[in-house]
Amino acid sequence: MADSTPAFGAGALTMPPRMEVNLEDCEVEGTIPSEIDGAFVRVGAEWYYPPKYADDAILNADGYISSFRISNGKVDYKGRWVETHRLKEQRKARKQIYGYYRNPYTDDKDIQDPEHPNLRTVSNTAPLTHAGKLFTLKEDGLPHEIDPNTLQTIGPWDFHGKWKSETFSAHPKLDPLTGEMVSFGYEATGLCSDDLWIYTVGPNGQVSNEVRTKVPYVSVIHDMALTHRHVVIPFGGYVTSKQRLLDGKIHWGWDQNQPSYIGVMPRDGDPKDMRWFKGPERCMMHTFNAHSEGNKVILYAPFYDGNFFPFFPPIDGSPWDPRKARSFIRKITLDLDSKKDTYEEEILWPNPIMDLGKVDPRVLSLQTRYLFAPFNDESKPFDRSKAPNGPARVTNSYGRFDITTGKMESVFAGATHSLAEQTFIPTGTSGREGEGYLIGVASNFAERRSELIIADAERLHEGVIARVLLPFTAASQVHGEWSNARALGLS
Amino acid sequence: MADSTPAFGAGALTMPPRMEVNLEDCEVEGTIPSEIDGAFVRVGAEWYYPPKYADDAILNADGYISSFRISNGKVDYKGRWVETHRLKEQRKARKQIYGYYRNPYTDDKDIQDPEHPNLRTVSNTAPLTHAGKLFTLKEDGLPHEIDPNTLQTIGPWDFHGKWKSETFSAHPKLDPLTGEMVSFGYEATGLCSDDLWIYTVGPNGQVSNEVRTKVPYVSVIHDMALTHRHVVIPFGGYVTSKQRLLDGKIHWGWDQNQPSYIGVMPRDGDPKDMRWFKGPERCMMHTFNAHSEGNKVILYAPFYDGNFFPFFPPIDGSPWDPRKARSFIRKITLDLDSKKDTYEEEILWPNPIMDLGKVDPRVLSLQTRYLFAPFNDESKPFDRSKAPNGPARVTNSYGRFDITTGKMESVFAGATHSLAEQTFIPTGTSGREGEGYLIGVASNFAERRSELIIADAERLHEGVIARVLLPFTAASQVHGEWSNARALGLS
Numbered sequence: 003m004a005d006s007t008p009a010f011g012a013g014a015l016t017m018p019p020r021m022e023v024n025l026e027d028c029e030v031e032g033t034i035p036s037e038i039d040g041a042f043v044r045v046g047a048e049w050y051y052p053p054k055y056a057d058d059a060i061l062n063a064d065g066y067i068s069s070f071r072i073s074n075g076k077v078d079y080k081g082r083w084v085e086t087h088r089l090k091e092q093r094k095a096r097k098q099i100y101g102y103y104r105n106p107y108t109d110d111k112d113i114q115d116p117e118h119p120n121l122r123t124v125s126n127t128a129p130l131t132h133a134g135k136l137f138t139l140k141e142d143g144l145p146h147e148i149d150p151n152t153l154q155t156i157g158p159w160d161f162h163g164k165w166k167s168e169t170f171s172a173h174p175k176l177d178p179l180t181g182e183m184v185s186f187g188y189e190a191t192g193l194c195s196d197d198l199w200i201y202t203v204g205p206n207g208q209v210s211n212e213v214r215t216k217v218p219y220v221s222v223i224h225d226m227a228l229t230h231r232h233v234v235i236p237f238g239g240y241v242t243s244k245q246r247l248l249d250g251k252i253h254w255g256w257d258q259n260q261p262s263y264i265g266v267m268p269r270d271g272d273p274k275d276m277r278w279f280k281g282p283e284r285c286m287m288h289t290f291n292a293h294s295e296g297n298k299v300i301l302y303a304p305f306y307d308g309n310f311f312p313f314f315p316p317i318d319g320s321p322w323d324p325r326k327a328r329s330f331i332r333k334i335t336l337d338l339d340s341k342k343d344t345y346e347e348e349i350l351w352p353n354p355i356m357d358l359g360k361v362d363p364r365v366l367s368l369q370t371r372y373l374f375a376p377f378n379d380e381s382k383p384f385d386r387s388k389a390p391n392g393p394a395r396v397t398n399s400y401g402r403f404d405i406t407t408g409k410m411e412s413v414f415a416g417a418t419h420s421l422a423e424q425t426f427i428p429t430g431t432s433g434r435e436g437e438g439y440l441i442g443v444a445s446n447f448a449e450r451r452s453e454l455i456i457a458d459a460e461r462l463h464e465g466v467i468a469r470v471l472l473p474f475t476a477a478s479q480v481h482g483e484w485s486n487a488r489a490l491g492l493s
Numbered sequence: 494m495a496d497s498t499p500a501f502g503a504g505a506l507t508m509p510p511r512m513e514v515n516l517e518d519c520e521v522e523g524t525i526p527s528e529i530d531g532a533f534v535r536v537g538a539e540w541y542y543p544p545k546y547a548d549d550a551i552l553n554a555d556g557y558i559s560s561f562r563i564s565n566g567k568v569d570y571k572g573r574w575v576e577t578h579r580l581k582e583q584r585k586a587r588k589q590i591y592g593y594y595r596n597p598y599t600d601d602k603d604i605q606d607p608e609h610p611n612l613r614t615v616s617n618t619a620p621l622t623h624a625g626k627l628f629t630l631k632e633d634g635l636p637h638e639i640d641p642n643t644l645q646t647i648g649p650w651d652f653h654g655k656w657k658s659e660t661f662s663a664h665p666k667l668d669p670l671t672g673e674m675v676s677f678g679y680e681a682t683g684l685c686s687d688d689l690w691i692y693t694v695g696p697n698g699q700v701s702n703e704v705r706t707k708v709p710y711v712s713v714i715h716d717m718a719l720t721h722r723h724v725v726i727p728f729g730g731y732v733t734s735k736q737r738l739l740d741g742k743i744h745w746g747w748d749q750n751q752p753s754y755i756g757v758m759p760r761d762g763d764p765k766d767m768r769w770f771k772g773p774e775r776c777m778m779h780t781f782n783a784h785s786e787g788n789k790v791i792l793y794a795p796f797y798d799g800n801f802f803p804f805f806p807p808i809d810g811s812p813w814d815p816r817k818a819r820s821f822i823r824k825i826t827l828d829l830d831s832k833k834d835t836y837e838e839e840i841l842w843p844n845p846i847m848d849l850g851k852v853d854p855r856v857l858s859l860q861t862r863y864l865f866a867p868f869n870d871e872s873k874p875f876d877r878s879k880a881p882n883g884p885a886r887v888t889n890s891y892g893r894f895d896i897t898t899g900k901m902e903s904v905f906a907g908a909t910h911s912l913a914e915q916t917f918i919p920t921g922t923s924g925r926e927g928e929g930y931l932i933g934v935a936s937n938f939a940e941r942r943s944e945l946i947i948a949d950a951e952r953l954h955e956g957v958i959a960r961v962l963l964p965f966t967a968a969s970q971v972h973g974e975w976s977n978a979r980a981l982g983l984s
Contacts, residue, residue, distance in 0.1 A: 020964065021570070025512035027542070027587060051518070076587060079512070096518060096567060450941050473511065474965040 020048055023068075025079040025472070032468035034075045034456060035439070037429045040486045041150070042070040042441050042454070044422075045138050046478035047126040050089060051098035054108070059252060059313040062103035064089055065126035065146075066477045067138055067153050070441075070454055070470065071492060077454070077470050081477050084125045084138045084146055085155035103313075104142055104253035106193070116247075119193050120144060120168045127172035128481035131489055132183045133207030135159070139172040141188070141224060150490040164209035167199040168192065172481070173288070175228035178364050181205030184233060184269065188223040194244050196220050200233060202270055215273040218263050222254060227292035228367045232299050233269055234336070236286040238262025240314060255317035256309040258283050264345055266299050266336050279336050279345040285310045285327075290359040291370045301334040302350075302373055302405070304357040329357035331373060331403055351410060353377060356397050358423035358481070362435050372436045373403040374459070376421045382414050389418040389447035400424045400440045400455075402462055413440065413462040415455055418448035422479040426459060436460060439467075441484070443476050452476035511539055514559075516570040516963070523959035525566045525947060526930070528920045531977045532641070533561040533932050533945070535913075536629050537969035538617040541580060542589035545599070550743060550804040553594035555580055556617035556637075557968045558629055558644050561932075561945055561961065562983060568945070568961050572968050575616045575629045575637055576646035594804075595633055595744035597684070607738075610684050611635060611659045618663035619972035622980055623674045624698030626650070630663040632679070632715060641981040655700035658690040659683065663972070664779070666719035669855050672696030675724060675760065679714040685735050687711050691724060693761055706764040709754050713745060718783035719858045723790050724760055725827070727777040729753025731805060746808035747800040749774050755836055757790050757827050770827050770836040776801045776818075781850040782861045790827040793841075793864055793896070795820045795848040820848035822864060822894055842901060844868065847888050849914035849972070853926050863927045864894040865950070867912045873905050880909040880938035891915045891931045891946075893953055904931065904953040906946055909939035913970040917950060927951060932975070934967050943967035 047063035065084030070077050083089055091113060092099060101108025106116040115121060123143025130137040130145065137145035137159060144165070147156040159165075167187025174185030183203040190197035196219075202211040217223070220242055227234035239262065240254040247253065262284035267276040285306035292301040308326025315322060330353075335346040355377040361370050379399040384392050397420050399412040415421050424442035440457045454470035485492070538554035556575030561568050574580055582604060583590060592599025597607040606612060614634025621628040621636065628636035628650060635656070638647040650656075658678025665676030674694040681688035687710070693702040708714070711733055718725035730753065731745040738744065753775035758767040776797035783792040799817025806813060821844075826837040846868040852861050870890040875883055888911050890903040906912050915933035931948045945961035976983070 021514045021516035023512045023514055026584070093517070 020050065021081075022083060023079065023081040023474070028070075028077040028079055029471045029473075030075070030077060030468055031471065032466065034072060034077065034468040035429070036075055038072050038427060038439065038456075039074075040072065040427070040484055041490065041492055042072065042425060042427075042482060043129040043131075043136065043485055044068045044443070044477070044479040044482040045084075045125075045127060045129045046480050047124065048477055049098075050083065050092055054098050054101050057313060058101075059103040059311065061126070061311075062100075063124065063126060064092075065124045065138055065140065067129065067148055068477050069153060073487065079470075079472065079476075080153050082153040082155075084148070086123060086125050086143075086146060087121045088124060102250075102252045104193075105247045105251065107247050108250050116193060126480060129483050129485075130174060131483065131485040132174070132176060132203065133205060134489070134491065135207065136485065136490055139170060139174075141172050142169055144168075145170050150485070151493050161203060161207065161209050164212075165201060166212065167197075167201070171223070171226060173225040175226060175366060176363065177228060177230070177367050179230070179367070182210070184226070184228050186223070186226060186235070188217065189220065190214075193247060194220055194242055198223065198235070200235075200267070211270040213267070213271065213273055215267075215276050218278055219260065221260070222287075224286070225288045227289040227301055227303070228269075229292045229294040229299055230367050231269060231294040232292070233267050233271075234289070234292050234299060234301055235265035235267075236263070236289065236301070236303065236305070238281070238284045238286050239309060240285075241317065252314065254311075254314040256314055257317050258308065262286055264301065264334065264336060266338065277338065278343070280343050281345050281347065283308055283326075288357050288359055290331075290373045290375075291361045291366055291368075293367065293369045297338040299336040299338070301336065302359075302370060303332055303334060304329045304355055304359045304375060305332055306357065310357070328354040330354060331375070350405065350408065351403055355401065356423070360424060360426050362426055362428055362438065364428055364433065365435050370435070371405055372459075373405065374424055374426055374440060375401050375403065376424055376442070377401050377410075377412070379412060379414060382417065384420075385417040385448075391450075392418065392447040393420055396420045400442060400457065400462070402436070402440075402459060411462045413455075413457040413465060415444045415466070416446065419444040419446050419453070423481060425482045425484050427484045442482070443479060445475065450475065511541065512572075513574060514570065514572040514965070519561075519568040519570055520962045520964075521566070521568060521959055522962060523957065525563060525568065525959040526920070527566055529563050529918060529930065529947075530565075531563065531918070531975060532981065532983055533563065533916060533918075533973060534620040534622075534627065534976055535559045535934070535968070535970040535973040536575075536616075536618060536620045537971050538615065539968055540589075541574065542583055545589050545592050548804060549592075550594040550802065552617070552802075552804075553591075554615065554617060555583075556615045556629055556631065558620065558639060559968050560644060564978065570961075570963065570967075571644050573644040573646075575639070577614060577616050577637060578612045579615060593741075593743045595684075596738045596742065598738050599741050607684060617971060620974050620976075621665060622974065622976040623665070623667060623694065624696060625980070625982065626698065627976065627981055630661060630665075632663050632713075633660055635659075636661050641976070642984050652694060652698065652700050655703075656692060657703065658688075658692070662714070662717060664716040666717060666857060667854065668719065668721070668858050670721070670858070673701070675717070675719050677714070677717060677726070679708065680711065681705075684738060685711055685733055689714065689726070691726075691758070702761040704758070704762065704764055706758075706767050709769055710751065712751070713778075715777070716779045718780040718792050718794070719760075720783045720785040720790055721858050722760060722785040723783070724758045724762075725780070725783050725790060725792055726756035726758075727754070727780065727792070727794065727796070729772070729775045729777045730800060731776075732808065743805065745802075745805040747805055748808050749799065753777055755792070755825065755827060757829060768829065769834070771834050772836050772838065774799055779848050779850055781822075781864045782852045782857060784858065784860045788829040790829070792825040792827065793861060794823050794825060795846055795850045795866060796823055797848065801848070819845040821845060822866070841896065841899060842894055846892065847914070851915060851917050853917055853919055853929065855919055855924065856926050861926070862896055864896065865915055865917055865931060866892050866894065867915055867933070868892050868901075868903070870903060870905060873908065875911075876908040876939075882941075883909065883938040884911055887911045891933060891948065891953070893927070893931075893950060902953045904946075904948040904956060906935045906957070907937065910935040910937050910944070914972060916973045916975050918975045933973070934970060936966065941966065
């Protein structure tokens with residue numbers, strides 16, 4: 003176990019932008035369409051204090067929420083720390099007092115509290131807008147409610163006491179037809195527990211259903227999918243145990259011999275209706291979407307061949323294998339009428355993509371045509387002469403994959419840029435899938451600052467239509483979402 | 494007159510850091526002495542919106558206040574806009590609506606208000622701590638009171654209605670023996686008025702004396718000096734007129750044929766006691782200090798040979814002459830017993846310096862030994878291979894000039910750095926002049942971000958003892974000051 007080593011380096015883009023920021027009327031190149039009215043809200047992980055262990059997961063860094071409020075072609079940027087219990091304790095101590103990712107036994111002795119692991123959440127993974135409220139999410143704790151105009155943290159939220167799981171997924175799904183949110187918590191009753199509790203929350207923000215079930219083995223359940231009839235729960239490979247935590251290790255290790263699993267259950271079903279389909283070694287982090295066709299569920303997901311995270315090491319002592327850390331667009335068929343306990347998988351596009359996929363929220367739970375994902379277009383190389391400090395691996399394009407044609411269209415961010423996850427902004431009055439904009443943040447390594455880029459999702463080949471230039475490096479982003487101004491009562 | 498041109502460029506250090514910032518527990522290299530407890534407060538000029546006229550003076554940009562709160566070796570940074578009337582009006586309009594520096598006739602027609610020019614102040618020049626309050630200052634308006642802990646603007650301050658001048662200098666002087674503040678307003682009764690009103694404010698913040706006098710000609714009176722017996726008022730060269738303003742020109746032009754003047758008056762004296770000494774062409778912006786010896790006043794000041802500001806052009810149409818824009822350490826003798834109406838001047842050090850001079854505030858108004866000023870040590874050249882975007886002119890060192898020996902000691906900021914004004918932090922229990930620290934902000938052009946540097950003022954040759962690394966470019970600084978934590982009730 004490595005000792006405490008400050009992680010702050012002096013080099014621009016690798017230096018955490020730890021400051022809280024207000025920046026009104028950002029500099030804009032190009033024109034932002036006036037029909038865009040809302041906020042691009044981003045959540046990411048920044049070390050408020052350097053980690054206690056140098057080999058800790060970046061996933062353990064403190065939550066930071068930022069937003070680009072866009073209205074009438076103008077943009078206001080704001081960034082705030084998520085004021086978790088944990089951040090408040092660190093601020094009091096004026097130093098890092100928490101240990102490894104999801105291992106309270108490695109915290110400073112005087113604050114160890116393994117019975118309440120969700121007090122350690124950094125709420126650093128994703129934003130959520132539902133029932134008029136804005137939240138930050140992380141799968142090891144409760145949502146934190148955020149004031150959508152100031153981005154100040156209001157506090158943890160348990161849905162009027164009806165969310166009984168100690169944890170809440172960072173990837174709930176919103177049904178565009180009913181306004182319902184379906185979400186879940188795993189390790190729902192404490193560290194390493196095999197409890198998976200699945201909830202439905204009505205458009206009024208009230209819990210309307212709870213299903214308490216169990217998992218085949220305790221693993222990361224990072225995302226889910228929702229169809230108009232089914233809930234889909236994929237996971238695989240990561241393992242943990244109480245002994246592992248007592249041994250002072252990071253929460254997860256990778257077991258290449260564990261099968262992957264995808265659970266399918268009718269929405270608001272009975273725990274006994276959960277059916278688990280098995281597959282080979284897979285790292286299942288994110289999904290695009292799923293839909294039900296008769297008794298089949300079709301899932302689109304950018305899963306990895308194997309372990310994506312070097313900081314969750316193989317439990318057999320073998321080195322992390324970067325060749326398996328590649329994600330592809332997969333179509334997975336889960337046949338509820340089949341007697342087999344396995345799923346079928348097809349790779350739809352030959353090149354690897356970033357696994358941070360999105361679809362038009364209007365088709366969530368329904369049949370999908372377009373999958374949006376960032377990837378590296380190797381025909382457009384990074385210009386290292388202009389940006390010698392650029393990263394080893396670059397993501398330079400936002401793509402729209404057409405399932406019906408198998409074709410990828412894309413927009414290029416720039417020769418010294420690397421992209422974070424994109425988000426889709428649905429606009430227009432047609433209700434046509436894919437009518438809207440792609441939006442996301444690029445690091446410009448030549449100028450050591452960040453840019454927000456916007457492209458017409460139906461005209462990606464026309465390039466970036468507007469670029470918002472920040473005079474600093476924006477906070478990092480795990481996930482972002484688009485919140486309509488009226489959905490949050492934005493001023 | 495040039496048309497409106499956006500001044501925001503895309504290039505890092507030239508891009509205005511327009512954001513408001515909170516950054517707790519900044520990264521520190523080296524060790525900040527624990528005896529330092531207070532705030533280094535800085536005021537500067539940033540365009541909230543690009544100027545209406547591309548050739549406008551940067552002095553017309555919006556006020557921005559920032560502070561480094563230093564305590565127990567830790568540093569918290571904060572930056573806020575000064576919420577002037579003008580900034581509020583711009584924010585409402587979401588664009589620049591104000592014209593040239595101190596020319597209301599060039600404002601957008603619907604907001605022109607030449608009868609109340611001080612509503613146009615941007616309050617962007619200097620901070621002031623007096624009588625437990627913190628202010629931002631600019632010579633064309635009233636002080637703006639600032640909450641010292643949040644840096645939020647409380648509003649303009651007229652000293653309980655007793656400050657009758659419409660304007661207030663950015664360089665009041667604080668008497669360390671009496672706790673009094675002596676300050677003044679010029680153009681005290683409106684645009685181009687020749688009224689110079691001089692005030693004394695007691696340590697309780699109440700105006701205790703007012704002297705209403707006139708100037709030989711209307712000019713920039715940017716700074717003053719104070720001795721234990723006299724008030725010293727220097728100015729020269731800049732001229733204005735109502736017609737000039739009606740013609741749509743920037744407030745000041747330079748008239749090389751105008752003499753410079755230094756006024757001397759007994760503190761709390763009668764207007765008729767003001768004696769004006771004449772001299773050659775000089776641009777008199779800042780002073781170091783002055784003291785009275787019998788009926789002589791000795792003034793130390795880093796005056797320029799001629800016009801420093803290219804954006805205040807010569808009125809005879811000749812081009813701005815950079816060779817005259819050089820500042821030297823000058824000793825000026827004003828003999829009140831002399832029948833002559835001229836002053837005597839001696840240059841104490843042969844090399845030019847930046848005119849942003851400081852002394853230990855414990856000797857303000859008294860005999861001085863040490864003058865602190867930034868300058869460019871040409872023996873330590875800027876490394877353009879590491880910072881190709883570096884500025885044409887660099888200031889790389891903070892100096893301490895010893896009047897008794899004529900020697901300059903200095904501390905070097907770095908080969909890719911350029912310095913803003915330094916500030917002196919008095920510490921220790923000896924009361925010895927010069928015991929303390931020099932503190933100031935450097936732009937690091939290699940890394941396109943700012944650093945606060947701290948050096949022991951009595952051991953400058955030992956180099957920088959602590960460096961606070963900001964992950965962004967700090968707001969610009971015109972002037973800064975050190976505020977003791979107790980003087981402002983800092984939390």
